[in-house]
Amino acid sequence: AQTVTQSQPEMSVQEAETVTLSCTYDTSESDYYLFWYKQPPSRQMILVIRQEAYKQQNATENRFSVNFQKAAKSFSLKISDSQLGDAAMYFCAYMASNTGKLIFGQGTTLQVKP
């Protein structure tokens, strides 16, 4: 069975600094997708970034980038130039291709200090 593990329940970062959130996963599939979702206090889950497993290039979306290490089954999220609005719970998620089923990690609460 596939699993997703986020080992950091809480993280904090100073405004304008960079922070990295960790995620590892376990799967025997070769074709899958990985995601980072953000859930701010308003509770609306928002997709931050996604990575296709077959792509070697790490995905980037403005200040958000990932470090995808397929062999190590690691998928970390780097937030650069952190802003107060980045404060939220961040979830790493996995989806095997052709399933539509998202499997989430436990989440990491990110605090941004002014």
Add this chain to the structure above:
Amino acid sequence: ETGVTQTPRHLVMGMTNKKSLKCEQHLGHNAMYWYKQSAKKPLELMFVYNFKEQTENNSVPSRFSPECPNSSHLFLHLHTLQPEDSALYLCASSQGGGSSYNEQFFGPGTRLTVL
């Protein structure tokens, strides 16, 4: 209204009550999902509907009964719940489902408290 909406946003019910959660998507999607988010646990997929047909039931107890009358609406009927069912229930939708990756858009959730 745009995106995915859920009503009510908050619900308190007794264990003998019957209530329903409603989800509506305005994105023209064909797949809809129910997730349960409990404190200190990862989000758990409950049900998946593709083109109004249930394609996934993740071993959910029968006291939770989903209904998908059309591709835009999804309900979760609740009866004889237990206090441990208290959680945030999230609805999501995507363009088609199961055949390839399609981004899931989430609603704001219903905070359910079972007394």
